[in-house]
Amino acid sequence: MSSELWQGYQRADGRKGIRNIVLVIYTVECAKHVAHSIAAEETNAHVIGFPGCYDNAYAVRLLLALAQHPNVGAVLAVGLGCEYTKPASIAEVVAHSHRPSDWFYIQEHGGTRTSIAHGKALLTSLRQRMEAEAERVPMGWSDLVIGAECGGSDGTSGLAGNPVVGRFFDGLVDSGGTAIFEEIVEMIGLREVLLARAATQLVERELGRTYDKAEAYCKSVQQYSISPGNFAGGLTTIEEKSMGAVAKSGNRPIQGVIRVSERPSRAGLWLLDSVPDGHFMEFGYTNPNDTEGIMDLISVGAQIVLFVTGRGSVIGSPIAPLIKVTGNERTFAAMREDMDFDASAVLRGTRTLDESAAELEQLIARVAAGEPSKPEELGHREYFIMYKHQNTPSLAQGCRA
């Protein structure tokens, strides 16, 4: 890969961001409208939130991981005032990470309009501090964590879109970067294929446990990660979809398994496990929609997420730019304003996988350097944080885990 260098944002934990945004976080559904109104019409302000009123350690960990993401420069936490999740504690953790932060309860500031005005004033001051304190540094491939997810797969995904991303991932790993792939539930039927990719015997056992949990989960909820659009696009079984999905991981050895909100301990290729662990409240589908998986990839530190979609999609993401790749020329033509990259030349035989991966690499370098991806430009900032349980070790700092 080229020894590409661009200007990033240095964070106190050693990571580097490719964006510098103020993140507005609401801590219950009741604060959602106010949070979104605060961020509306503001530059570089994104919103995420947790709708639940009751405590959920998984959701708190996810909010804290996103609040300390390398692309985030400052945080404003907004609560209603009755909920369990604590905006003050979120602001405190963020302050410890050497980022400007603030918080308030709507109930302590009057109604909708006064809360929005108060929030906008806080946001303006946070953004000024963030911009004044920003430390620009050169960064390159080895500073990047890139996630890959597929959604709306069709028969072209496993032949073009995912293999091109896989080829790019091989180059990224060889350049000292970190590549994360998701969707263990889209490896169902491929236990041996997956285990053969393990970097060590220890990792092989870890992959085996992760696979078995995912298969048992799918069997017990009687829902596999396959949808009507996949069938209509030519995929007949979950095994077939899985083989196509796993192609996006490339060919490098898997260094280990991380769970949602957990950071990989070193560079290389990692598998992200988002499947719930056994718990007395067995809530939630493992991957209820594409946006949830993208949020999970951002939670482990991905500064950019590649989204491979054969059927086409119009989603985006807050915090980290989403780059949409399709291997279906018809989808690219029909959804040109939303699709960032067309990998279909591989299927027409006019580009090799290597040539197409090199083109994708150039696009990713431009986005890393600041060029907005299509979803970013269109203002897509979908997010999804749900109740779930995972036996994740607690974060060093922070709310009750």
Add this chain to the structure above:
Amino acid sequence: MRAFQINSADTVATMLTDVAAGEVQIFGACLVMQAAEAIALGHKIAITSMQVGDPVIKYGVAIGIATQRIEAGCWVHLHNCRSQLDERSNTFDLHTGQSNDIVYE
């Protein structure tokens, strides 16, 4: 009309274009065959005939099991191939893939 065989062990190829019944060039396998019916882009064409219970091979692995005899040149999908794990999807609509076991009333 073009299709692609990914692994030399595969018994199906993926359509790279829509095809009405007629001639299909199978890249990867370097062969030309006749499609027995219309098959859409992204869908699979059988490149060998399969008996009931035979594995349907794509990417060199069994992606499913034939539920009826499949002649070479036929469309392989929910009507003649089932998952080894997922027991629900064969009841879905063959063309739209939509479920019909949830009643809207």
